[in-house]
Amino acid sequence: MCEKILLIDGHSILNRAFYGLPDLTNSEGLHTGAVYGFLNILFKVLGEEKPEYLAVAFDRSEPTFRHAKYPEYKGTRKPMPQELKEQIPLLKEMLEKMEIATVSLAGFEADDILGTLAKKGEEKGMDVIILSGDRDLLQLATKKTMIRLPRTAKGQTVIEDYKEDQVQERYLVTPAQVIELKALMGDAADNIPGIPGVGEKTATRLLAEYGSIENAFSHVEEISQKRARESLRENYQMAQLSKELATICTNSPIEFEQEKFQLGNIFTKEAYELCRKLDFRNFLMKFDPAEVNENTIEQDFFICNDLEGCEALFEKAGQAEAVGIALLWDKEGVYGAGLALGEDEMYYVPVEGMVTAAYLSDKIGRLGKSTTVCSMDVKTMLKRADLTPDANVFDCGIAAYLLNPLKSTYTYEELAKDYLDGKLLPGKEELLGKISLKKAWEEDMPELEHLACYMAYTAFATRAPLKAKLQETGMWKVYTEIELPLVFTLDSMEKWGIEVKGEELKNYGEKLTVRIHELEKLIWQQAGEEFNINSPKQLGVILFEKMAIPGGKKTKTGYSTSADILEKLASENLIINDILEYRQLTKLKSTYADGLGAVIEKDGRIHSTFNQTITATGRISSTEPNLQNIPVRMELGRLIRKVFVPEAGFVFLDADYSQIELRVLAHMSGDEKLIKAYREAEDIHRLTASQVFHIPLEEVTPLQRRNAKAVNFGIVYGISSFGLSQDLSITRKEAAAYIQKYFETYPSIKGFLDGLVEQGKEKGYVSTMFGRRRPVPELKSSNFMQRSFGERVAMNSPIQGTAADIIKIAMNRVYKRLLDEKLRSRLVLQVHDELLIETWKDEIPQVSRILEEEMKGAANLAVELEVDMHQGNNWYEAK
């Protein structure tokens, strides 16, 4: 086997990555997408080729010998975008840290360096691989030099390989003739003119017949095509110059520094740190942990796998002031636990022999009574650890969420980076990759021990800085009095779940299917062809091209077919109504009938997950399935609620706050008139209409009420005349007039909202009544749209967030009272302003009282918090 050298065309591959892939930015806002793409392809090719030598060539900014011959060379290039430009030094830094040789030479392009090194490599008897995005390089292909050209096909990167023979096969010319081809055809990118009137076809034919431009010229009279013949005659000199320009120099004055090109370990500690900094998580696992880990935490990891040892360990842990705990489990089993007794004392306890899942559950439960159990995610741990609501726990994920609710994940390695002076720990993905916990456990992988210990370590070590920051920011109370107790409340709701009648759900779905098929036929009939109605793309073409319904474009990718657009066209086009009904029914079928049916568990109940660290405002969210968006507005959809039923002997009590956000607004703004309105009014929207339009309450028309209601909503969302005009289908001017009248009617509201924006700009965040913060970085944006968004967010978040705080407080109190008063009734759902309690029939009066007292009493506002309550034998009836 020959030795092999890989030569890379640096700029060309970087360019390709930049234009071919979505841009990325790291947490500091650096553009990194092109560097990421470059490394991706580098790793791929290194894996395939396994070369002994490697060099990356770059162009330089100085003029080259080609400019001396032809000053217009590359003269029409567009300037490189800043986002790409700034990635060049970044790539060079990365290559340097990977100890990969980079080569450049004043007066020469990267191509010339590649050509020269390829030739020298061959002379040394090596196989040569050239990686570039530029087809011009094909002229360098030989029997021993292969050109590899990556391209994107169907979202996947595939590499075309060319040795001498493949060039001939694909382009019907020899590598040397690639130069002639380019000279004949010209190259717009390099500003090489070529022969006008000669394209790829003619050029290839000329070369097949005459071999070269010179020979073609000497037989110019024989060329049958008139245009080509005359053009070649006229432009022969230019063609010769083009040929010179297109020829890659293979004897540039560059050394073949064999030693420097030698490929060593590219996965150095320095490169690792840069990958970290750039958030290239996918690459981190390529590095050898032993090599890159500067921290010596792993020295302090111990395994404890016998019962006696565990007894002693938990005994000692129970006496510590706090312990970090990480419980490793998934649906298939419990695998072990990590314990941190100090920053330099971590233990891994695998489930094994006498140390069972139940043993760990019990031991962790006991720790909750004697010490503070710190965890990255307490609620998840509660599913397999016997901790009661009175346990002492610290939840690092929730603490970090409060400190910055805009992050999408709160993993231990992120928390270590953010709260332990930038400490770099390997994350789960990096340790285990795609390997499941179960597999790692079965095979006794050391990475599982490391995962458990790092997680426990982080939980332990971040507690103090997180607590300090929460106190500094005034959020310690929100944390201890709202969020932490809520962990237990939500855990209980998840565990109870809610019964769903699977059979009825199936019947409902089948009824939908019948009508869906009818509609499908009707729609196809009217369209005159069969097509996928679910495809907005196909539907757009059918409606707005084939049927030529006037409606026009909206989105970047094609026509908008959303319901609000279609509804405007419905009156004149019968097909539209059928499409709208079809859409409605397929939604009900796929998301609800089928979707919910698929997640009913063996106990006949659905156990959703309530996420506490997702939203920017402080609300909770619900997933797998989402039980916070079960249909209610349309009757047909609302019927789904009939399949949600209480267990035998129970009924549902459903309690919801009446206009909680508007009441919060009244309180926070202190607007006397709005507060007074709430004290008097039965129907706030009607009263708003009466006051805004200066008409007696009795004379308010339904339309006026509807408009006033929309304005009330708009205010809460961070009003804009455009948004309101869209909602009400009125002009912006009219919308602006409504808003102005509203602000005149309730004068303190405007001042309050402006104050929120002002505060957001000044402090960088806005706050709820209880001190929960939301950062609003958009307010500093130079982009108008972004800034406007920031302003609306600044106005909305304190209102939405305060309402979220209030219902969370109410939930905790309701949950506590149900426990304290030893009731069988249980909280099962929260839908932002609504609580659903599965109520033991004998307890109905008591639970009603509890709900009313705790919901109304959750906050003391200048206006009453009003609660509507209903009872029923299913969720439909209880609304």
Next chain:
DNA sequence: ACCCTCACG
């Protein structure tokens, strides 16, 4: 993986 659409508050 991303967009569109639509369900809820």
Next chain:
DNA sequence: ACGTACGTGAGGGTC
């Protein structure tokens, strides 16, 4: 001139 209401999650289509 920009081109939007605030906050979510899920399913289907497309590339």
